[in-house]
Amino acid sequence: MRKYLIVGTALCLAACSQAEPEAITDTAYQDTLQLALLDAQPGDVITIPAGTHSLDRGLSLTAEGVTIRGEGMDQSILSFKGQIAGAEGLLITGDNVVLENFAVEDAKGDAIKINDTDGVTIRGVRVEWTGEAKTENGAYGLYPVQTTNVLIEGVVAIGASDAGIYVGQSKGVIVRNSRAERNVAGIEIENTQDADVYGNVATDNTGGILVFNMPGLTQPGARVRVYDNDVYENDRGNFGHPGTPVASIPAGSGVVVNSHDDVEIFENRIRDNRTANIIIASVYSSNFADSSFSDTFDPYPDRIHVHSNTLSGGGHKPDGMELKAAKTVKFGLTGRFPHVLWDGFVRGEDDPMICIEEPEAEVFNADLANGSKNMRVETEPHRCTLPRLAEVTLKDG
């Protein structure tokens, strides 16, 4: 009898292993980890052991000077598949926090949010929505906002329905040597002053690297350098939530500048982004053209310096009916957009100084300001140069 019973159990185990794994909350570990976060003192290192830890509520850290460290981005995994509360997986509001070598998976909202702190280091962390890249995924992977002295390096961000790596309203930012794929926006720098984005790979997103300035916020963006990145084949259909700013990004956008001033894009390898390798636009050609802007908001991109990049392919299959039609009308069925696409919105007679120092690259002015009546390749006005922007240095924490 006993033997049969054992056989029966073995069958069940075999059957169970084929079924979809259930997210059973590890309540004991959840309590242990959250308690460690509550008790943390400056200088403490909180370790996350190897393994997949299923949690059902968002974690939060308010203490400063704390390190949270796992055993590797593929070893120490916090899974929020069964999350029932909390707008993010992990919320940090303490200064000088270091996050390294762990993963946050399948958070219901944002994966890791850092709000209003000075000194953020995120290193070797993976934030991912597993499975299909879909609209139901959480919005932001890494989400420092209103932060200063931010270092993000060697991270991986996958599957965000908004931006994989998003830095908003911050000052003094480095995002380097990281990888963003299968997000709507791979890396997005928004209303941020003094940011260097380099050595990253952005591929298979809807848009690779975005530098955006949004209305209605206290801080406008300024001085962003995007260099030495590989930005290719960001052709994924836009799966952003309708209404979000990124939902208006055409699939196949390499590097996108929107309403931002003082951006230097150089020494990148940008290729095969099917709408255009580089897009420069005003908020007027986004889905927020009708918004109420405050009087102080500057909707025009000024002083955009594109030089020394390696540009190839792309522009052959733009996203959206209007862009498709424009491409076909101007360049034929088998033709392609030039490497740089500009919406053509300008502030009166002022020269916006959109300087494209790329001998091989032409600029397509979509003339959206005039209902695209005079779409044209117009490279000469953009053969200008600008002073180089300064390197970002972070204050030691």
Added chain:
Amino acid sequence: MKRLALIAAIGAFRLAACSQAPDKIIFHEVSNPLTLAEWNVVSLDRGHLVTSGGSVAYDVSAPLFTDYAHKFRTVYTPDAAPILADGSLDFPVGTVISKTFYYPENADGVVRSEDSGGDAINLATHRVIETRLLVRRDSGWDPVSYVWNEGETEARLKRTGAVVPLTLSGMPFAYVVPNENQCAGCHASDMSTKALHPLGAIAPQFRDRSKMVVEGVMRPDAFTAQADYRDDELSLDVRARSYLATNCAHCHNPVGPADTSGLDLSLSAQSDLVLGRCKPPIAAGSGTGGHTFSIVPGDPDGSILSYRMASTDPGAMMPELGRSIAHDEGVALIREWIAAMDGDCS
């Protein structure tokens, strides 16, 4: 003579009662005791949870929504607090504020009903879930959270939060007790200081002002009362703004955690744009519900604000903490407010 004897007898009785439970709160200056009883701010008395230790029960004009939980609020302070310019009270060290979350209960679970306030909870007909304290120590306000056992005999310290499965008038839901850090999510409404402070125990919120003065909770200084958003006699705009102020402005104020959004729902907000009219979202993610503006005048179905209030998806809903179910009456109020707005966003 007879009368004197009677008074003496009452005095003796009182003394006897006091010797069983000293009628003074126990202030823990440094650490938090493991049980709520050790504070003596509320106590169990003949099947009721009542004030004790000199705590004074109070009600607020515009309560925060917390999954239809009723709230039994008390405040104890060693000295009457002066009212500051913003209506907050300058409570001295030694002050303890408590809030007990509870529901009317029948055989099928807890029951959704109007919170009528009161000075005690009848435990025979109600289920108590948790009691939260805000304790004014030397270093500032500390949050302390106690969760009641099912037998309602004891509430124990629970720093990491908890999930309490409940059925509310037939609808199962997970009541979530926040962790200690999450208290700051609402009670630290100024991100430049990140200091916690009371939100309900402020002068404009006290429903019975004279009681608070007579009981020695606050000094009789002047202040402007906050409107009761449930009062149909008031204008729609006043009610909606009061609702948003209580339920949203602890984050959505010019220095709050949600100033990142550019949306200011505090009573001091002046311009239509910061209040959300035709304002694009910044980082709403799934919270947009497919909509383009926080408020589209005349169109509650097309507004992000009402969408997020009605959502129960942790990634989309507002407020982010403190509820697992939607506040139907609150959503209806804000929808009515938006519907009554003139104009459009083009």
